[in-house]
Amino acid sequence: MDKKPVIILGAKGIGPSAAEIFKSNKVEIYCFLDDDKALHGSEIDFVSVLGETDDDGYLKYIGKKCDAFVAEDNMKARKKITKMLNDRRKTMPANAIHSQAIVSDSAHLGYGNFINARAVLGAFSKVPNHCLIHSGAIIEYNVELGDYVQLGAGSQLNSGVTVGEETFIGSGVTVVSGVTIGKKANIGAGSVVIKDVKDGETVFGNPAQTIEN
Template structure:
């Protein structure tokens, strides 16, 4: 990558995103963050320059820099992606740790965060703006929609479908062939043996709906 990167967001996954770019010898120009109390501070010597909606910095994106959205909150993540699309006509780049394994015929959209030791199997499709935390295993022919989050150490078995906006907690196991519906939530450590409907929250072993 020839251009340096501006990271939008300076909390949550922002620090590990910086580490990912560092691990790939990509220069990070700086961070933009809505929390003004952080402006003028640094993360590992990289400055937090100003607000995420500051046109003075945003105008650099596309011409002189790339952008990555490092925000855990899905609603705000979507807002920042739309802001980049509309104001700068750009898509955020992927942040993929150099120790992650991505199968040669897996497909990835834009703006995904894929941390250390993640494994993505053959024929798997990952949409846009997803977060795959450390050590997550995604087996072959899995389909993952946009804005999905998968927690550290989770195991997603073959031919699972995870629809847009779903949240999978840390240490979850999802058995083969299950569908996790749009905006569903799976609590940490759960074992999911049957499909989860849209907007449902499930937890436990086996995972059951929480009312």
């Protein structure tokens, strides 16, 4: 992980957890930026919330003197802020990888990923961009995720699983080896997925069954 100071865009949701991740790697946090003006001037774990996420007074440092991390749980907001960084600063967000996560040397990582404590990324796994991998989640070898995938705490993706972009997988889910999960699918917490899931499909249960929207 890059040791440049970081500005965290988003002081709520996963923002404080992202701060803990950077601190676990002894990375200095320059400040939080958040669009909720009620937070401006406050501190979160001794880190100040200084302005809004599009404040050029702070954004001008990103890419030169410091990195940025987009700490937004909401996918639409995360996409909007990431696009703003791309357009205005010509940069991608840094990865936030907890010092207690285990990442194989052969794993592929893109940009802007949140990987919390005790998460495991196995050999030749692929985690591209802007994924949220919560505490204790296991991504076994040869697993491939799409962008903006969210994997809940304690979930397990077994070997050879493929997950399409923007899919949500709840806490404590088990996906058996070789299963393909489509784009924008939703897997309910605690489910056991033993067969492929279509694009946009919502499944739940043990074994997981389709839930009609």
